[in-house]
Amino acid sequence: MKKRFLSIMMCAVMTTALVTGCGNSSGGSTSNGGSSGGSTSSGGTSSGGSDTSGGGSSGDTIKIGFAQVGHESDWRTASTKSCQDVFSAENGYDLQFVDCDNDSAAQIEAIRGFIQQSVDYIIVDPIVSKGWDTVLTECEDANIPVIVIDRTIEDSDKYVSWVGSNFKTEGLAAGEWLKAYAEKKGIKEINALVIEGSTGASATLGRTDGFKEIADANGWKIVDSQSGDFTEAGGQEVMESYIKSYEGKFNVVICQNDNEAFGAMTAMKNAGIEYGVGKDVILVSFDACTAGLEKVMSGDINADFECNPLAAPDVEKVIKQLENGETPEKEVYMTEHWYVNEDILSSITVNGEEQPLTVVTQDIVDAQY
Amino acid sequence: MNKVKKITGMALFLPVFCMLLVMLVNVIYDAANGNFAFNFFTISVRNGILYGRLIDILNRGSEIAILAIGMTLVVSSSAGTDISVGSVMSLSASFCCMLLAGYGVASASTLAMPLFLGVLGGILMGCVCGAFNGFLVAYLNVQPMVATLILFSAARAIGLLLCNNVIVYVRNDSFGFFGSFLGPVPTPIVIAALCILVISLLLRYTALGLYIQSVGINKKASRIAGLNSEKIIFLCYIVCGLCAGIAGIVASSRITSADSNNIGLNFELDAILAVALGGNSLGGGKFRLAGSIIGAYTIQAITTTLYALGVSTEQAPVYKAIVVIIIVTIQAPPFKAFMKRMSDKRQLSKGGAAV
Structure with missing residues (x-):
């Protein structure tokens, strides 16, 4: 009886820990977004204005799905933040961000999720270089252009462009x-x-x-x-x-x-x-x-x-080109x-x-x- | 002959022998390359500090040695391994650096709170993790590997949460002390020696060692004999968590930062290996702490040797595996029995000739 009570208590404690943990993380990310949003709006109000006018002509916001590798280094954090800053709501984007925590299966699932949400563009930083043909074909069938950043994909060429460092x-x-x-x-x-x-x-x-x-x-x-x-x-x-x-x-x-x-x-x-x-x-x-x-x-x-971890500006250029019906280069090297x-x-x-x-x-x- | 037998019959002969064997490779390599044959063993004082490969082994092996202490107790008492120690190291390091730098600060050169408070916090965090594992194993009877699997996957992530997903740098010399030098001696060596000393004194001068072994051999019988088996197992896990906490502080002080993703990565496996290399059974029961410590330094000796030989990093794990297989085989009971039979046979034929 005592043991049973204890195990129930343990479960309760663990569940609360889980919930508070999640609460913390989401709280952290929103505050992050808030601060970064603040800095962009103070720094570039004019560019924000011009972007919204551009967005207005095409109808509504551009929906983007981004499957990031994880958060293993300062470099990666900078890469994530760059995307969150550039593809912000003020700039006329709706960014769906998934942190795949270095799990390649989770990354492919995340991309399938993006297809179901029918986003306009998918950005992916592939955790592994192989095994991409199936899911990229699915993207192609769904008519969603895929932009690869940073790491490369070797066994498929069904993406629009790759943006990264040489x-x-x-x-x-x-x-x-x-x-x-x-x-x-x-x-x-x-x-x-x-x-x-x-x-x-x-x-x-x-x-x-x-x-x-x-x-x-x-x-x-x-x-x-x-x-x-x-x-x-x-x-x-x-x-x-x-x-x-x-x-x-x-x-x-x-x-x-x-x-x-x-x-x-x-x-x-x-x-x-x-x-x-x-x-x-x-x-x-x-x-x-x-x-x-x-x-x-x-x-x-x-x-x-x-x-350079700040791939987002170059990715935005590629997206702009696609929006205007141009064909972007297959490989874009960042300065x-x-x-x-x-x-x-x-x-x-x-x-x-x-x-x-x-x-x-x-x-x-x-x-x- | 008798003397040789006396030495080979000693309990710790094989682990020590294996370690010396690993180091011998360096003597051969140096001699073959026309260098001074005992280059590897030379210790000098340079720039006011001890300098040499042996010092490197002792220094770099400190974390594994500290972990091996706790792991030995856990293995002995609960017949299972604590696979969370590496992640707990990372969590303690992250918590300590978070306390010292302040939450959300990525790089600090002045401490946000007194050094000892931060370090104490980190070590306490290790104890809390140990207590969590111990509670699951001792009181809820969860299998050790399953129970510790929780923190194995979660602790590192909690550490990242505490550090706001970045590497927190505490670029302060006082924090770097635990990973640098105490006079001419690297501080990690001193810390490891202190940990070993305290635990072995505790085991020798109290009945704790005996209790742990008896619980490991037969939990039920020990309880009937009047030991509080649960409490002893619980205690072992707390000590293991404490060791992981200390190791975490040392590892993070070496680099004066909390690299949550890399501190203690795969260290749980090395700690378990150290226990096994020391000739201890992973099935619980009897243990020799000294064996595990020697095992820990053997692992580091292998790594340092591979660096010294310039083995390319892609192939290093293969050599490491080969050495480990040899060491484990030498110590395996069937192999020992085989060797004994061989020597008996020799003895017999010799005796026959004499008569």
């Missing part, structure tokens, strides 16, 4: 910058250690390939290349091991995201190795989140190559910035194209996601 270009840019920087500083020999991202991730593959291409072309030595799993703890542990294995045999460390770079910095500091601008070891990082740019400004990181600390180079040539380098200032840090 990771290989980021890798190439890092290599080209290092080449130009070494020439300018008179550094003859380059021995690089690479801390890779998660094994098999497209960002890891692209950045590794791009950098390696330049390294091979210039006869640089890549001393070692191991994965730090895109985390600060991983970067710290790999760097600790590198220092023990290759002490004094390297002068460049390439970290494939900012978190890994923070970890590598701690490891080098503990071992008494000088890194950063004007020091023994050149530190290069990718992603360029706010915290990363702060480190570039303070001179701890020499250069940081951006991976990305290459951030450096020193003002000694103004531009680098990547893929035969001249691209500017941006010197980090406080304003840039504040404006970053």
Whole structure:
């Protein structure tokens, strides 16, 4: 009897916990939306006005379904927020947002849900690259254009356009910058250690390939290349091991995201190795989140190559083109910035194209996601 | 011969032997590469702090070692594993960082409340989770894996809620203390040593160790003998949660942030593996705490060795699996029996020749 009572009590407690938990989360997101809405309305009232007039001509609001990967990093949060800001009610959109929590089956279900709600457009950041043909065919049958962002889909081409970063270009840019920087500083020999991202991730593959291409072309030595799993703890542990294995045999460390770079910095500091601008070891990082740019400004990181999470403006352009009956490009690459600390180079040539380098200032840090 | 037998017959011989075997690989590798053969074992003082691969193993293995303490008790008393420890680590870390930074703040360089309050909060959160698991297992008789599955999936998510879905940075040196250095020694090593010391003293100088084993061997018989089996199991889970809380604080202090998605990821499996590598049965009952601790450092030794050998990260899990299989096989009862039969046979033939 006592046991039964206890189990009933447990159930009650758990149910309340569940309910309050849900209440909290929805409360949080609405307050989020409120604050972001406030900032957009104060910043861009005029653009909002012009958008509503545009929307008025086409009839009503545009309904968009967005199946996001999850919320695993600052980068992802910025990507979500960018979509929520751009496709807001003030701008004449009705955004259905689903956080799939890194579950690819849930993502496909979310898209089926969007089809049932007959949204006008579907945006998806595919968790996995394969297994999309069936559900994309369903979208096609329902006459809903699908726009893919960030990650890629390999086994189907039934989407209108893909908007994202070219990771290989980021890798190439890092290599080209290092080449130009070494020439300018008179550094003859380059021995690089690479801390890779998660094994098999497209960002890891692209950045590794791009950098390696330049390294091979210039006869640089890549001393070692191991994965730090895109985390600060991983970067710290790999760097600790590198220092023990290759002490004094390297002068460049390439970290494939900012978190890994923070970890590598701690490891080098503990071992008494000088890194950063004007020091023994050149530190290069990718992603360029706010915290990363702060480190570039303070001179701890020499250069940081951006991976732009703000896909929404480009997606909006694609949607505008579709609304006007134009055919958008199949692959849309977002503009990305290459951030450096020193003002000694103004531009680098990547893929035969001249691209500017941006010197980090406080304003840039504040404006970053 | 007798001396050898005495050493090999010691309870912890096999776990220690396996750990040394793993480290031996490095000696061979260094020697083959023309380096100083004992490079791996060299410890020096650099920049005012201890420096060397062995220190790395002790330092990086701290979290697993701390978790292994709690896991050993849980396995012994309830004949099941607590698979929520990794997630609970993440939750404690998130809660601690949330307290220190203030709710909704993504990056703070000044603490919102005194350091010890935040850390205490994080550790208490671990205890609460442990108590929840313990309640389900001890009083409601839910199977341990099912009971802990709840927090395994929920704790990390609650942590994310507390942190407002972002990585909360507490860029304050005083918080970084638990993951950096106490004088020349890495603080995690000191914390792990303290935890091990306290628990082993508790087990040695009170009857608690005996109680836990007897409950694990036969719960009903223990109750009839006058032990409060439920209470003991409940207590073990609280200790396990406490350990997870401490490990979470250490892990988050290392990176001075609450990376809810990655702190303690898959650590529950390593903690269970540590218990198994230490020669403890996962079926409950008798246990050797020292075995689990050695098991924990063996796992870290494997990881550090793979880094030192420069094994590519894609293939590392395969080597890790091979080593684990070998270690578990060496310690498996049928294998032990086989070895004993072989040595008996040898002994017999030798004896026969002498006579």
